[in-house]
Amino acid sequence: xxxxxxxxxxxxxxxxxxxxxxxxxxxxxxxxxxxxxxxxxxxxxxxxxxxxxxxxxxxxxxxxxxxxxxxxxxxxxxxxxxxxxxxxxxxxxxxxxxxxxxxxxxxxxxxxxxxxxxxxxxxxxxxxxxxxxxxxxxxxxxxxxxxxxxxxxxxxxxxxxxxxxxxxxxxxxxxxxxxxxxxxxxxxxxxxxxxxxxxxxxxxxxxxxxxxxxxxxxxxxxxxxxxxxxxxxxxxxxxxxxxxxxxxxxxxxxxxxxxxxxxxxxxxxxxxxxxxxxxxxxxxxxxxxxxxxxxxxxxxxxxxxxxxxxxxxxxxxxxxxxxxxxxxxxxxxxxxxxxxxxxxxxxxxxxxxxxxxxxxxxxxxxxxxxxxxxxxxxxxxxxxxxxxxxxxxxxxxxxxxxxxxxxxxxxxxxxxxxxxxxxxxxxxxxxxxxxxxxxxxxxxxxxxxxxxxxxxxxxxxxxxxxxxxxxxxxxxxxxxxxxxxxxxxxxxxxxxxxxxxxxxxxxxxxxxxxxxxxxxxxxxxxxxxxxxxxxxxxxxxxxxxxxxxxxxxxxxxxxxxxxxxxxxxxxxxxxxxxxxxxxxxxxxxxxxxxxxx
Amino acid sequence: xxxxxxxxxxxxxxxxxxxxxxxxxxxxxxxxxxxxxxxxxxxxxxxxxxxxxxxxxxxxxxxxxxxxxxxxxxxxxxxxxxxxxxxxxxxxxxxxxxxxxxxxxxxxxxxxxxxxxxxxxxxxxxxxxxxxxxxxxxxxxxxxxxxxxxx
Numbered sequence: 001x002x003x004x005x006x007x008x009x010x011x012x013x014x015x016x017x018x019x020x021x022x023x024x025x026x027x028x029x030x031x032x033x034x035x036x037x038x039x040x041x042x043x044x045x046x047x048x049x050x051x052x053x054x055x056x057x058x059x060x061x062x063x064x065x066x067x068x069x070x071x072x073x074x075x076x077x078x079x080x081x082x083x084x085x086x087x088x089x090x091x092x093x094x095x096x097x098x099x100x101x102x103x104x105x106x107x108x109x110x111x112x113x114x115x116x117x118x119x120x121x122x123x124x125x126x127x128x129x130x131x132x133x134x135x136x137x138x139x140x141x142x143x144x145x146x147x148x149x150x151x152x153x154x155x156x157x158x159x160x161x162x163x164x165x166x167x168x169x170x171x172x173x174x175x176x177x178x179x180x181x182x183x184x185x186x187x188x189x190x191x192x193x194x195x196x197x198x199x200x201x202x203x204x205x206x207x208x209x210x211x212x213x214x215x216x217x218x219x220x221x222x223x224x225x226x227x228x229x230x231x232x233x234x235x236x237x238x239x240x241x242x243x244x245x246x247x248x249x250x251x252x253x254x255x256x257x258x259x260x261x262x263x264x265x266x267x268x269x270x271x272x273x274x275x276x277x278x279x280x281x282x283x284x285x286x287x288x289x290x291x292x293x294x295x296x297x298x299x300x301x302x303x304x305x306x307x308x309x310x311x312x313x314x315x316x317x318x319x320x321x322x323x324x325x326x327x328x329x330x331x332x333x334x335x336x337x338x339x340x341x342x343x344x345x346x347x348x349x350x351x352x353x354x355x356x357x358x359x360x361x362x363x364x365x366x367x368x369x370x371x372x373x374x375x376x377x378x379x380x381x382x383x384x385x386x387x388x389x390x391x392x393x394x395x396x397x398x399x400x401x402x403x404x405x406x407x408x409x410x411x412x413x414x415x416x417x418x419x420x421x422x423x424x425x426x427x428x429x430x431x432x433x434x435x436x437x438x439x440x441x442x443x444x445x446x447x448x449x450x451x452x453x454x455x456x457x458x459x460x461x462x463x464x465x466x467x468x469x470x471x472x473x474x475x476x477x478x479x480x481x482x483x484x485x486x487x488x489x490x491x492x493x494x495x496x497x498x499x500x501x502x503x504x505x506x507x508x509x510x511x512x513x514x515x516x517x518x519x520x521x522x523x524x525x526x527x528x529x530x531x532x533x534x535x536x537x538x539x540x541x542x543x544x545x546x547x548x549x550x551x552x553x554x555x556x557x558x559x560x561x562x563x564x565x566x567x568x569x570x571x572x573x574x575x576x577x578x579x580x581x582x583x584x585x586x587x588x589x590x591x592x593x594x595x596x597x
Numbered sequence: 598x599x600x601x602x603x604x605x606x607x608x609x610x611x612x613x614x615x616x617x618x619x620x621x622x623x624x625x626x627x628x629x630x631x632x633x634x635x636x637x638x639x640x641x642x643x644x645x646x647x648x649x650x651x652x653x654x655x656x657x658x659x660x661x662x663x664x665x666x667x668x669x670x671x672x673x674x675x676x677x678x679x680x681x682x683x684x685x686x687x688x689x690x691x692x693x694x695x696x697x698x699x700x701x702x703x704x705x706x707x708x709x710x711x712x713x714x715x716x717x718x719x720x721x722x723x724x725x726x727x728x729x730x731x732x733x734x735x736x737x738x739x740x741x742x743x744x745x746x747x748x
Contacts, residue, residue, distance in 0.1 A: 028734045058664070060715055067710040069671040073664050143665060175671030207715075223649060234712035243676040244690075463712040507693055577691050582698035 057207035059170060060230035062184065062197060064239040065460055069175050071184055071198070076171035077146045079127040079139050083117035085163035093159035097152060101145055104129050126167075137288060138189065140171070172198075174284045176239060179246055181282030181290075182302045183237065183458070185404060188287075195301045197235065197458060198284075199404025204462070205230040234461035236272035241265060244574045245275040249549075252567035253279050257555030258532075262304050262437050263571065264548040268445035268537060270473045271454035273401075274545065278303045305399075305406040308434040309550075312517025313351075313368045313560070314535050315430030315440075317488065319377050320365055321447050322389030325484035328380040331362050331491050341371045341378075344421025348374045348429070351516065366495035368514070370429040377428025378421070386424060387413040390433075392479035393443040394453065399476070401438055401456045409435045430517060440535065441548040442476070448511070448537040448546050451478050451485040493540050505538075505572045507583030512536025512568065514560035519553070529553040534564035538572065544579055547571055660716065 062071035079098070086094075091113040099106035112127060128136040141149070146166050152158040172187040174180060185196030193202035207230035245263040253261050265275040282290050282301060290299075300307045323329040339355030341348050350356065350370050356363075364372035377386050391397070396411030411433050412419045426432040438456055446453035455474040462469045480488070492511035515533040518525040532554050537546040549564040549571070557563050576583075672678075 024734060031734070058660075058716055061713075063710070063712055065710065067712075068676075069667065072668045072671065074668045075661055075665065173668040173672070175668065175675045177675060177677065179676060224653065229715035232712050232715045234710060239676050243680065247680075461712040463714050465715065467714075468711060505693075573692055574690060576693055577696055580698070583693060 053213075054209055054211050055224075055227045056170070056191070056209045057227040057229040059172065059187065059191065059207070060201075060205040060232045062205075063232070063234045064237045064242075065234060066238065067234070068239045070180050070235065070237070070239070072173050072175070074171050074173045075143055075146075076140045076169055077142075078167040078169060079141065080165045080167050081113060081125050081127065082163045082165060083123055083125060086113060086117075087160070087162060090160040090162040090164075094161055094164050097149070097159050097161065098127070098139070101148060102129075102139065102141065104139070131288065133289075135288070140169075140189075141166075142171075172285070176242075177285075178281035178283040179239075179242060179277070180237075181284045181287075182278040182304065183235075183242075183276050183403075184284055185302070186282075186284040186287040193404075195405050196403050197233065200402050201231075201233060201459070202404075204464075205233070207231075228465065232463040233459050234463075235458050236267075236274065236460045237276070237458065238274050238578065241575060241578050242275040242277060244578065245571055246277045246281075248567050248570045248574075249277055249279050251570070252549070252551060252563070255556065255566075256532075256551055256563045258551035258563070259553040260299070260303070261551040262307065262548070263550075263567070264304050264437055264441050265571070265575065266441050266445055266456055266546045266548075268448040268454065268543050268546050271442075271445070271456045272460065272473075273456055273458050276304050276458075278307075302403060302405050304437045305401060305403050306436065308407055308409045308436050309531050309552075310431055310433065310517045310520060311435050311440055311533070312430040312515040312531065314444075314513050314515035314517075314533055315433065315435070316365060316368060316373045316428075317447065317492070317513050317535075318390065318393050318395070318443055319373055319381070319386070319428050320361065320491070321480050321484055321488040322386065322393075323361075323376050323381050324487050325389065325451075325480035326381060326385050328385075329361050329376055331487055332360050335359050335361065335364060335372050335375065337364075337369055337371050339371065341374050341425070343374050343378045343425025343428075344423070346422035346425055348425050362491045362495060365491055365513070366498065373429045374425040378424050383414050383421075383424050386428070387411070389479065390427075392477060393446065394439055394476060394479075395433065395435055395443065399438050399442050399456055400474075402458050406438065407436060409433075409439055430515065437548055437550055441546055443479070444535050444537065444548075445546050446479050447485050447488050448543040449485070450482045451480045453477050453479055489540055505569055505576075508538055508572065508576060508581075509540045509584055510536050510538030510572070511540055512565075514565060516558060516560045530558040532558065532560040532563035534560055534568045536568055536572070539581060539584055541584065544581055545572075545575060547575070664716075 058073050061069065061073070064070055081094070091110060094113060095106050095110035098104060098109050108130060109127065112125070117123070117125060127139045129139050130136055149161070149164070149166060153161050153164065169189075170191065174184065183196050185194050185198035185200075187193050187198050191206060193199045193205060198205065208228045210225065210227040212224050245265060249261050249263050252258065260279055262278045263275065264273065266273050280299065320329070324331070335358075337350070337356040337359050339350060339353070348370055351368060356367055356369055356371075359367065359369065359372060361372075361376075363369075364376075381389065390411055391413075396409055396413075398406050398408050400406075411427075412423055423432050442453060442456050445456075453476040455476050457471065457473065459471055462471065489511050492513060493509060496511065513535055515531070515535070517531040517533070519529055519531060520526075529552075531550060531552050533548070533550040535546065535548050537543045547568055549567045551563050551567070554563045575581075
C-alpha cells in the first residue's frame with residue numbers, strides 16, 4: 001500500500017465517521033421533532049420553559065403577638081405523568097413504587113396510568129387518590145418522599161419511572177395545627193386563602209407573581225428580580241392564651257356532653273382578640289376532610305364570627321344598659337314580678353315559670369327575670385329607643401373584624417314588615433334576635449370599657465417590603481354613657497358578690513352574666529336542647545379582658561350557670577397569670593361572681 | 598543577460614510571496630489575538646454567568662431548606678406538643694395561689710416582638726420536566742434494543 005492509498009483510506013474513514021455522526025444528528029433531530037417527545041417539546045415551546053418563567057413569591061408568614069409561628073410555607077410536590085413517555089414496564093413500576101411509598105392502592109394508580117391518554121389528547125396528567133368520601137384529590141408528597149423518588153429516577157438500575165415528573169409547589173404549614181384552624185382559615189391547593197385570616201388578608205399574604213425572561217445561556221445570565229413577596233402578619237392572638245382556652249373548652253365539652261362550643265377572649269380597651277377557639281377543631285392542613293364532614297353535619301367554619309344564634313339571657317345586659325343610659329330605670333328601682341307579662345298579645349313568663357315578687361332592677365338582672373326585662377323593653381325603653389340602642393350596640397350589623405366569613409345576625413326592627421309588638425317583648429330577654437359571638441363580646445366590651453365600643457381586630461402588625469405598620473384600633477361608637485356603663489358593671493358585680501356560683505374566681509372582682517338560650521327550629525323552640533353561655537370581664541376596676549364562653553346543646557344540664565360558668569372560671573384562673581394581673585383581694589376570700597340562670 | 602533577468606524576476610516573486618505571507622500572518626496573528634481576547638472575555642463572562650445561575654439556584658434551595666427547617670422547628674415546639682411534654686415531666690397548670698407578684702420598677706416589660714420583613718423566596722410556576730426528557734439518542738437506542746419498543 002503506497003502513501004496515496006493510505007491517505008485515501010484515512011479520508012474515507014473520516015468521511016464515513018462524519019457521515020454516521022451527521023445521520024445520527026438527523027435521526028435525533030427527527031426524533032425530537034416528530035418522535036414521541038414531539039408534544040412535549042411543543043408544550044415546552046408554548047409554556048416557554050427556559051425563556052419566560054412565572055415566579056411565585058412565598059406567601060407571607062403569620063405570627064402570634066409574641067412571635068410564635070402560626071403559619072409558614074414548605075415544599076410539596078405533585079406527581080405528574082408525561083403520558084407519551086409511558087411504556088408497559090414504567091406503568092407497572094410507577095404504580096408499584098407509588099403504592100409502596102405512599103400506601104395507596106396499586107390498582108387505582110395503574111388504572112390512571114394505563115388509560116389511552118393519547119386518544120383522549122392528554123399528554124400530561126396529575127396523579128390523584130380517592131378519599132374516604134369518594135372524592136378524588138391530587139397526590140402530594142413531601143421533600144423526603146420526593147428525595148426517594150428522585151433517587152429512583154436518576155438510578156439507571158432502579159425501577160423504570162419513565163414519564164414520572166415531580167412538580168414543586170408551596171405547601172402551607174400550620175405549626176399549631178387545629179388549635180388555630182377556625183381562626184386562620186386555610187389555603188387551597190391553588191394557593192388561595194379562605195376563611196379567617198388567610199381569607200381576609202389573602203391579597204396581602206399572597207404577594208404578586210411576576211414573569212421573567214430566564215436566560216440559561218451563561219453569557220446572557222443576569223440577576224433576576226424578586227417577585228414582591230406577601231406581607232408577614234403578627235396577630236393579636238397569644239398562642240398560650242389560645243391554648244389555655246382550647247384546653248378549657250375541650251374539658252367543658254367532655255364534662256357537659258355539648259355538641260360544639262366557642263371561646264373568645266378580647267381586650268375591651270383596644271379590641272384586640274387574645275384568643276378565639278372553637279370545637280370541633282378544624283385542621284387547616286386537612287380542610288377537605290373537615291369540609292366534607294361539615295357539609296353533612298352543618299358545622300360552621302369560624303363559628304365565632306359566622307355562628308349566629310339567639311343569645312338568650314346574656315342579651316338582657318344590653319337591654320338593661322340601654323335603659324340605664326336612657327335614664328328610664330335606675331339600679332334600685334323596684335318592680336313587682338307577677339310571673340308573666342303580655343306584650344303585643346304574647347304572654348312572656350320567667351325561665352322557671354314562677355313569680356318573683358318585689359325586685360329591684362339589680363335583682364331582675366341577678367335573677368335573669370324575663371318578665372322584668374320585657375317590661376323594661378316594652379314599657380320603659382319602648383320600640384324606638386330599644387332598637388336604636390341595640391343598633392348602637394352593633395346588633396344586626398357586621399363588627400368589621402378582619403376575619404373572612406363574618407355574618408351580621410339579624411335584628412327585626414319596626415321598619416320590618418313582619419315586625420310585631422310581641423317582638424319587642426321577646427327581644428328584650430334575648431329571643432327572636434340572632435347574634436354572633438363576636439357581636440355579643442364587642443357589645444359587652446363597650447359596657448366593660450366605660451361605654452366606648454372598640455372594633456374587634458386580629459392583626460397587630462403588618463410587615464411589608466417597606467417596613468412595619470401597626471393598624472390602629474377603631475372606635476365603633478359610644479352606645480352608652482360612662483355612667484350607664486359604670487352602673488351596669490356595678491349591678492352585675494354586686495349581684496355576683498351576693499350570689500355564689502360555679503364561675504367564682506377567688507381573689508378577683510369581676511362582672512358577668514350567664515345565658516341559657518332556646519334553639520329555634522321549624523316547629524318552635526327545641527324542647528330538649530339549649531345554648532348555654534357566659535360572658536364576663538375583669539378586673540372590674542380596670543378591665544383587661546372579656547371572656548365569652550358558649551356551649552351548644554349540652555346534655556349535662558341546660559343552664560349556662562352549670563355548664564358555661566365553670567369553663568369561664570377555669571379560663572380566668574389561668575388568664576390572670578398569663579396577663580400578670582395580681583389579685584385585688586385575698587385569694588382565700590371567696591368572691592361571688594355569678595348571676596341569674 | 599537573459600539569465601540575469603530571470604534571476605531578478607524570481608527574486609522579485611519570492612519577495613512578494615514573503616511579503617504577502619508576512620502580511621497574512623500578521624493579520625492572522627491580529628485575528629488570533631483578538632479572537633483569543635474575545636474568547637477569554639467571553640469565557641470569563643460565561644463563568645460569571647454560570648456562577649450567577651448556580652448561586653440563584655443555591656439561594657432558592659437554601660431558602661427552601663430554611664423554610665422547611667423553620668416549619669419543622671415550629672411544629673416541634675408547637676403548644677400542644679410542649680404541653681404534653683411538660684405534663685409528662687410532671688408539670689401542671691399554675692393557679693393564682695401559686696403566684697406571688699412583685700413589682701420591679703426598673704424592669705418595665707420584655708421587648709415587644711416586631712414581625713420580620715417578608716422573605717424573598719420564589720418558586721417557578723412552570724411544570725417540572727420528567728428526567729426522562731434528558732434521554733440521549735444512545736439511551737433511546739439502548740431502550741429500544743432492551744425493551745423492543747421503538748424510540
